Amino acid sequence: MGALRSWILEGGLADLTPVALAVRALAEPALGEEGAGDVELALVEAVTNVIRHGYGPEGGPIRVEASVAPTELVLRLFDWGRPIPGEALAAAGLSRFDFDPADLDALPAGGMGLSIIAAVMDEVSYRSDEGQNVLTLLRRLRA
Amino acid sequence: MNMTEEMRGEVLVLRLAEARLDASKAPALREELIRRVEAGHDRIVLDLSATEFMDSSGLGALVSGLKRMGARGTLAIAGAQGAVARLFQLTRMDRVFALHPSTDAALAQFGV
Numbered sequence: 001m002g003a004l005r006s007w008i009l010e011g012g013l014a015d016l017t018p019v020a021l022a023v024r025a026l027a028e029p030a031l032g033e034e035g036a037g038d039v040e041l042a043l044v045e046a047v048t049n050v051i052r053h054g055y056g057p058e059g060g061p062i063r064v065e066a067s068v069a070p071t072e073l074v075l076r077l078f079d080w081g082r083p084i085p086g087e088a089l090a091a092a093g094l095s096r097f098d099f100d101p102a103d104l105d106a107l108p109a110g111g112m113g114l115s116i117i118a119a120v121m122d123e124v125s126y127r128s129d130e131g132q133n134v135l136t137l138l139r140r141l142r143a
Numbered sequence: 144m145n146m147t148e149e150m151r152g153e154v155l156v157l158r159l160a161e162a163r164l165d166a167s168k169a170p171a172l173r174e175e176l177i178r179r180v181e182a183g184h185d186r187i188v189l190d191l192s193a194t195e196f197m198d199s200s201g202l203g204a205l206v207s208g209l210k211r212m213g214a215r216g217t218l219a220i221a222g223a224q225g226a227v228a229r230l231f232q233l234t235r236m237d238r239v240f241a242l243h244p245s246t247d248a249a250l251a252q253f254g255v
Contacts, residue, residue, distance in 0.1 A: 013165065013166055013167040014167070016165070016167075017163060017165075020196075033225070034226075034229060037196075037225065037226035037229060038229075040196065040226070041196075041198060041226065041230065044165055044196075044198045045198055045199060048165070048166045048198065048200065051166075052166070096234075097233075097234050097235040097236075099235070101235070101238035101239045104209065104210055104213065104214060105210070107206050107209070107210065107239060108203075108206065109203040109204075109206040109207045109210065110199070110200070110203045112199035112202070112203065112234060113198075113199050115234075116198075116199055116230075116233060116234065119233050120233065
């Protein structure tokens with residue numbers, strides 16, 4: 001296990017950019033520019049989902065942990081809001097991106113976050129227990 | 144929402160001056176796009192060359208603008224690069240939007 005860094009976001013989206021940039025900087029030496037961008041995107045999607053769907057307008061704290069080990073980068077998000085519904089998690093692996101590009105009405109304008117996370121991370125797991133939700137995102141480092 | 148606009152022939156060029164297009168900015172961009180479409184613009188180039196990061200809410204704002212425009216119009220994207228270009232590829236939205244390296248290249252496609 002490499003060094004662990006952590007942040008607490010309490011101010012909603014206004015707090016997110018500095019954390020996203022810090023996680024990106026942490027990931028870049030291990031994953032390169034594109035891989036670091038993927039990890040940043042996954043974090044932003046996950047935090048945005050918690051703010052929008054987990055907490056709603058009243059808000060609430062989110063703890064972000066990031067660690068880089070020789071073989072993997074791991075992000076963990078802790079929150080105490082409404083958990084992700086089981087059906088949303090189950091659908092995340094099914095691509096939202098199988099749409100017909102010519103069918104304008106069928107194009108997704110939202111609900112893409114979990115599918116993006118599944119597309120850019122190697123492992124995604126989720127646990128909700130006694131009011132605490134933990135989303136774990138893992139990206140393997142390729143030599 | 145920091146954005147500049149100009150008419151080039153009959154094409155409306157919008158240049159987004161936001162380095163990050165995330166959920167704090169996406170609703171405003173969506174409103175701006177829909178406002179232009181409802182004002183009758185059916186050929187729009189959105190220049191994203193100043194944008195370094197975009198998430199699914201930003202992409203969703205573009206999709207909303209495209210849907211409002213319907214099949215009769217074109218919303219072209221210019222200057223998407225790095226993580227922004229990658230998001231279009233990851234979500235396969237590169238099959239939906241006409242992506243151009245620059246505003247001038249997009250305008251050339253419109254014959255401007």
